[in-house]
Amino acid sequence: MKVPVIWLKDYVDVNIDAKELGDKLTLSGSKVEEVVTTGDEIINVVTAKIEKIEPHPDAEKLVICQINVGEEELIQIVTGAKNMKEGDIVPAALHGAVLHGGLKIKKGKLRGVVSNGMMCSEEELGIAGDEPVHGLMILNEDTEVGIDIKEALGLNKSTIEFEITSNRPDCLSVVGIARETAATLGSKYNMPSMEFTPKCNLDIKNELEVEIKDSLCMRYMARGIKNVKIEPSPSWMQERLLDAGVRPINNIVDITNFVMLELGQPMHGFDKREITSNKIVVDRAQNGEKFVTLDEIERTLDSEVLTIKDGERTIALAGIMGGLNSEIKEDTKEVIFECANFEGVNIRLNSKKLGLRTESSSRFEKEIDPNLVKLAMDRACYLVQELGAGEVMEGTIDIYNNLKEEKQLKVDSQFINRFLGTNLSKEDMKEYLDRLDLNTKIEEEILNITVPTFRIDINIKEDIAEEIARIYGYDKIGSTIAKTTGLKGAKNSKLKKDDVIIDTMIGLGLNQSISYSFVSPKTFDSANISKDSDLRNVIAVRNPLGEDYSIMRTSTIASMMENLARNYSRNNEEARLFEIGKVYIKKEEDKLPEERNILTVGIYGNVDYLDIKGIVEEVLTSMGIERGTFKRQSENSSYHPGKTAEVYINKDVMGVLGEIHPDVCENYGIEVSCYLAEINLDALYNKADLVKKYKVLPKFPAVTRDIAILVDDSILVQDIEEAIRKAGGSMVEEVKLFDIYKGAQIPEGKKSIAYAIVYRDENKTLTDKEVNKVHDKILKALEYKIGAELR
Template sequence: MLLPIRWLKDYIDTQKSGKELADGLTLSGSHVESIYSMNKGVKGVIVGKIIEIEKHPDADKLVICKIDIGREVLDIVTGATNVREGQFVPVATVGTILPGEIIIQKTNFRGVDSFGMLCSLKELGFNENVISKPMKDGIFILDKEYPLGTDIVDVLNLNDEVIEFEITPNRPDCLSILGMARETAASFELPLKEPEISFETMDNISDYIKDIDIESKNCNRYYARVVKDVVIKDSPMWIQLRLMEAGIRPINNIVDITNFVMLEFGEPLHAFDLEKISGEKIIVRQAKTDEAFISLDGESRKLNETDLVIADDKEPIAIAGVMGGLHSEVTKDTKLILIEGANFDQRSVRLTSKRLSLRTEASNRFEKGLDPNLCQIAADRVCQLIELTKSGKIVDSFIDKYKEKKEEKTISLRPERANMLLGLDINEDIMIKYLNLLGLKSVYKEGLIYTTVPTRRIDIDIEADLIEEIGRLYGFHNIESKSLIGELTRGVKPFSKTIEDEVKKTLLGIGFNEVMTYSFISPKVYDKTNIDKKSHLRDYIKILNPLGEDYSVMRTTLVPTMMDLFSRNYNKSVKSAFAFEIGNIFLPKELPIVNLPIEQKVLSIGFYGEKDFYFLKETVEKLLCKLGIKDIEYKREEENPVFHPGRTAKAFVNGIEIGTMGEVYIDVCENYDINSKVYIAELDFEKIMELCNFERKYKSLPKYPSTSRDIAVIVDEEILVGDIKSLIIKHSKGIIEDIELFDIYRGDQIPENMKSMAFSITYRSYERTLKDKEVEEIQTSIIRDLEKTFDAKLRS
């Protein structure tokens, strides 16, 4: 939204600069994007009069103009085709500076000296997109006589400033010069001068148009007036300059006036050539499927039933709220026009504008929601300006179809509530003053402020909206900071998050790196990781709108994403990698109310490189120990095709399975192009959280000495270390403090398919000194049970 300061001053009396106005409006809640001057660097351009035009002796396309600039007459050569004797024009004399630091010098054109240049609007610094088509290819012709030698900067008010605002969607009333004038008047406590609308009329509208039918619910109001004896010409200079300053290109007087009023009041209007409308009736209806329409930009468009159109009895003549049609366009031959001031459903306009990729000044306003009561005011203002510019004669009466008249609403406000929310201590008189400044008529009665909200303020619905208005006029920057009032509770980190932090800290300390991978995977990875065809892990959730096949299902295990991570690292010559991830898997289990997948949190730990299975096992044990989980039991796992059958185990705590760990099967590694052993543990993080215990009990250091005994037994290759440890513990009688495996031997003196395992058993009592006899008794019972249970033989 561009706000020319000169135009703003038509409605408020102020001498403040653009910077002062922008600062004040910013503090009252308006968002200023920029401030710039219309003068882009023009210095020395003056008004001149063409008193004679001669043909150039050696160039058919050039003419020599004698220009009177008051103090002298200059010869200036130009190629402009729109110059005529008697015209007043902007003249850049020798030494004049134009935008871009261009300095005008004496120039010779094929033997004729030129002592300056006649300027176009572009050369005076106007943007090309706001210059009218006739003016683009020629010099700028002034609209009337001016004193010769007058600085063109003063004539065109080029030193005036323009403020650019970003208008939020909830304030469509500010998408107008008057809307910003109201904000300015309220912010600086200035009186507002709104236009007084009046004009003379003749004949009767019924002689030119019979009726307006509204057949769609998407049109709330349609107000129409007729103007006859229309004269199509250029707009007065003051209208053209206002439009250009606001970023709109002048076209002709009728179109310019409708654009002028749209910018002034914020209500888009349209002028139809009434003689081109068939049937003497306007119909507002939904378009038909694939209905053809040629818009003002010359584009042929296909409409559908979601589009609202203005039509005659044959075809659409406009897309409601977006753009008019070429068929009913106002042209130089137009003599009779219909002025439309209408109110359309904002959603309908927005959807049509988006579908057709056709965004206009009108659609930009309609799609935010407009006050239907503006229709008549704006259309009448157009009529007033048409009369003022002698562009036509206004026909008496009007047609107004208004379905649901929008009335002003009254909202009550509690002053103490306003003070409490804003942190202020001001009385109701000041609050009423601020509200009245904004045009919100307010009175105080029986402890409440009753505010009548004008229909243009669609953003004000409840008490809190009024409190915000008071706050922004008081100035949020003026409100002192205060301590919060109310009961506050201290934030506490959830227990699950505490466990996560402990897991991450422990694994990072061991040397692992945390990773995060996508929850979406390809269904092909289940074959790639050798997951059994009948495994429940293949019962995955399919995504309805996947990015592609590689991201088309939700993972049911973290192994594939971990293997993919290792594959990328290995193939980039990374010799070893240690990673862990706490992530969700998704299982297709029905919940009681809605059918949604179960999200289950899983901890995946993996590595490849120099370490082996025992490092993985040690890592898991250290981690679980840190979480207060002890007495971990391992059982060989031979049925999982993802892992090596002899180097994989399931982990149990108190009989609860918490996960699987082991060496990834060589076929799986080959599928991922990894020529190295890979070890992965996948643990049920939710079960770990249930078993976690951070309670720590401390006991005094032992007073009595320990004693240790070693035992080495030869057992079958299939016997597990854990099974032997469990047997030893059964005989402890409370005095075995530690069991440590210190040797496994296969080779000479050991039978084939057998192995020797040596354990060091530490005995200690916390109540007395142990005697050799009781230690030997336990030692003997252990050996006897080993021989009986595992057919073990004591190795001497």
């Protein structure tokens, strides 16, 4: 925000230069971006009166001028200009002067005649416009002679540009900066005059009705101005607007812009002729509605845009810009002043969506104080009366349903000193807070603070400490050693189990990878996920970095495949990766998504299905789970239908593992087989038991019996082992597979499988009779359940 220093001085005494003021304000928390002083580089240029002009004896195009610069003796300057005459007052750069662009002037000779300087044009002073300049700059005849040209032309004006943060909308105004200036310098500031007397006996309440249909408008105030005279604003107002970067238009529009810059409250003026229904309605636009704003651009609105309507016809975009259909014209005779307060988030979103960020929207989007509305309206009416721009009507329409009131805070002064590392008295604290309009009363050690409604950034005691610190001076606060209390933290159960998983994976030779949780919608097709899969029901990112990061992932297959593909593209012959990450499963619209913790393992290069299965078995073992079961899975389209299995613990699914479908590998540019496992860690951790249990060494010997059976080729080894253990009961200690054979002497479609079964009883030595009984039971179970034949 640009604040002209001359405007700032209307409300607060400033007796230091602009640069020093900018430095002090920066130290007190108001960040200054730039201090610009017009004509700052111009040195030793004064106003001079041409007393005599004579021709140059040796040059037809040059003349010799004797000029009066307010000294006893005249100064001689030679020039080639032709547009001046005796008696004219011109700018004169004397010996040692510096002009615009750093040009230095020294006395010298022109064609043998001494010249003690140079008379200047607008171009040399840096104030020429776009039009070419011919000749010297001729000043008004009543200009005082011998004064600094910057004073004569008003070139010594300074403007300070501030970076206003989103938590300080009160500083988006000249008065707000004046308040900060007064607090910083320890002086007082004055509010502008706001008192006026209605000159028109007509009451606006009898001529206009206002209705608010949406809660996005917190307050709406309207007043009427009759017998309006549209004309240019006075020079002082135009000068302040221009210095602040706003183009003057006419007195009524300039008043609304002046008040907005002065107090930080946007306003708008409607031509009363265009409000044909005599009713203003604050409501949302219709989807697809077309509307032409003051910049003469037609915009397409939707139902999220809050508008000001004349009955059904839109005449302004609330908090953003007025409409071309109700602008103030040269023949406008009656004006309706609007001053309102709108919900900031809605203004910011719609301003961005419409590509229309204005001085008004930049203030509303920061949640300005609704109590500013009346101050701004009173000030605008005062200026109308002061400028003779019209007659203010009686009455005010003011709809303000939820009054915003001042906050009360109680803060211990001892806390302030402990927090800041200072030793300030509570009286000093009160003084600093009172400077900022934070009216404070002291009760023993407690500061009772009344926080004005325009300070939306002050809510807790630490905020009060910050206000005291910045006015006291950050540079005065000494360095202290922070007082901390060391506490020994402990990892929760999940983190401990994560560590076990990570150690297990690293121990198996895998490297940990990390991927983004937001992915591209294209990954579903790349991972061969079916069109009707629930995994495609995703959560979209509101402000994505791009399409590749626009949704939250519901599967980690794509992330792992991208990592494997990156390794493969760099000619890594083998890759062994794992990732512990989250997937996000969408719930009902008004509920947060389910976040599942997933262990993903990805391998390729000199591996097969048994490698990925072995890794998963080690994971289960690390979690204290003796055995998991694996059931064939052929419906997962991302995996090879014949080399995929689901992992179960009892009847609960833990995840899936297997070979990735060749089409998926092709989509990622991988020409070798890849094997993945996805394990639901939340489900696995619920089954985990990390408590190490002591088991005594066996006292009694084991008995081992070998069996070789003939089964159908389709029978799974896992089913055979399950049948053996179930039939053998507690006496079976271990089942070891040691041979699988197909070939000669084995019928087509059959396979021979050999096991070593270890029997043991913890309480006694087994007899052959006891072992034979259980062994026979196992053989019968194998024959009955899976059709096995003993070889």
